Amino acid sequence: MNAVDMRGINQRYGSMTVLHDLDLTLEEGEVLGLFGHNGAGKTTSMKLILGLLAPSEGEVRVLGRAPNDPDVRRQLGYLPENVTFYPQLSGRETLRHFARLKGAPPKQVDELLEQVGLAHAAERRVKTYSKGMRQRLGLAQALLGEPRLLLLDEPTVGLDPIATGDLYELVDRLRQRGTSIILCSHVLPGVEAHINRAAILARGRLQAVGSLASLRREAGLPARIRASGVSQSERWQRRWSQAGHPTRLLGASSLEVVAVDGCKLMLLRELLGEGEPEDIEIQQPSLEDLYRFYMERAGDVRAEEGRA
Numbered sequence: 001m002n003a004v005d006m007r008g009i010n011q012r013y014g015s016m017t018v019l020h021d022l023d024l025t026l027e028e029g030e031v032l033g034l035f036g037h038n039g040a041g042k043t044t045s046m047k048l049i050l051g052l053l054a055p056s057e058g059e060v061r062v063l064g065r066a067p068n069d070p071d072v073r074r075q076l077g078y079l080p081e082n083v084t085f086y087p088q089l090s091g092r093e094t095l096r097h098f099a100r101l102k103g104a105p106p107k108q109v110d111e112l113l114e115q116v117g118l119a120h121a122a123e124r125r126v127k128t129y130s131k132g133m134r135q136r137l138g139l140a141q142a143l144l145g146e147p148r149l150l151l152l153d154e155p156t157v158g159l160d161p162i163a164t165g166d167l168y169e170l171v172d173r174l175r176q177r178g179t180s181i182i183l184c185s186h187v188l189p190g191v192e193a194h195i196n197r198a199a200i201l202a203r204g205r206l207q208a209v210g211s212l213a214s215l216r217r218e219a220g221l222p223a224r225i226r227a228s229g230v231s232q233s234e235r236w237q238r239r240w241s242q243a244g245h246p247t248r249l250l251g252a253s254s255l256e257v258v259a260v261d262g263c264k265l266m267l268l269r270e271l272l273g274e275g276e277p278e279d280i281e282i283q284q285p286s287l288e289d290l291y292r293f294y295m296e297r298a299g300d301v302r303a304e305e306g307r308a
């Protein structure tokens with residue numbers, strides 16, 4: 001059984017269709033990154049999974065049932081994009097309140113405050129929390145009741161680099177425990193090591209879904225070879241540019257060549273054989289490169305935004 005099954009979803013707000021023929025699955029114990037421009041339909045997809053919206057067309061199953069089934073709701077955790085709390089309550093009081101609503105054991109409150117690094121501020125009123133602290137409290141709230149399925153909408157917003165790293169480590173630990181996770185984010189660098197698959201939405205349509213390796217294959221984006229300490233680097237630059245391999249100098253004896261269409265090994269052999277480089281680095285297309293590729297292929301996403 002999949003944790004989430006969305007089949008043939010068309011979603012309309014009034015006369016505007018914001019999701020078109022969306023098929024998306026999340027396997028149990030999988031972390032899926034859901035990426036897309038502003039207004040692509042990410043939050044709408046999350047709301048469908050949460051049962052906050054009914055699909056205009058198509059079917060959504062969550063943990064094998066309808067999303068609004070009370071049994072399913074108890075097993076869901078959700079960190080919304082804009083997390084808000086009662087400002088007068090302390091962090092601990094806030095979590096106790098949500099624990100009661102969710103039927104989660106009260107002992108989890110202090111455990112989770114510890115886990116998200118807020119134990120020291122448990123007694124302080126939420127109105128005195130920084131943005132990042134409120135975000136971490138939101139995360140603790142989402143983790144109450146040890147959810148089987150966790151939906152995180154922009155979880156790293158407001159988090160400093162260390163807290164962002166901690167969040168990704170937590171995602172890794174939750175996955176190891178078997179939690180299924182959908183993570184929406186505009187912050188691509190750093191996330192790729194923590195997801196099993198990426199789904200890229202543009203203009204309400206799924207442009208691509210798969211592991212990074214399969215998206216790289218599908219997109220056919222080139223790798224880049226960087227070499228330093230190359231003898232006669234200018235000669236190499238001329239030679240490769242003339243042969244159609246985009247090459248640029250990076251300082252006195254370093255260069256970068258774009259290895260299109262499976263030329264990587266040939267370029268490496270040439271360089272190692274004759275160029276005597278001190279060091280070589282191969283950069284595979286990043287999630288950001290892939291995102292850019294699929295967005296460009298989808299056309300003018302801003303035009304779609306303006307259509308509303």
Ligand SMILES: Nc1ncnc2c1ncn2[C@@H]1O[C@H](COP(=O)(O)OP(=O)(O)OP(=O)(O)O)[C@@H](O)[C@H]1O
Nearest residue numbers: 013018036037038039040041042043044045305308
């Ligand atoms: N309640 C609503 N009524 C009408 N239109 C809506 C409503 N909620 C969202 N939309 C529209 O649906 C489209 C998708 O919005 P959604 O919030 O799902 O996008 P998103 O990918 O989460 O964007 P962002 O990254 O900016 O949060 C947008 O065009 C948005 O204007």
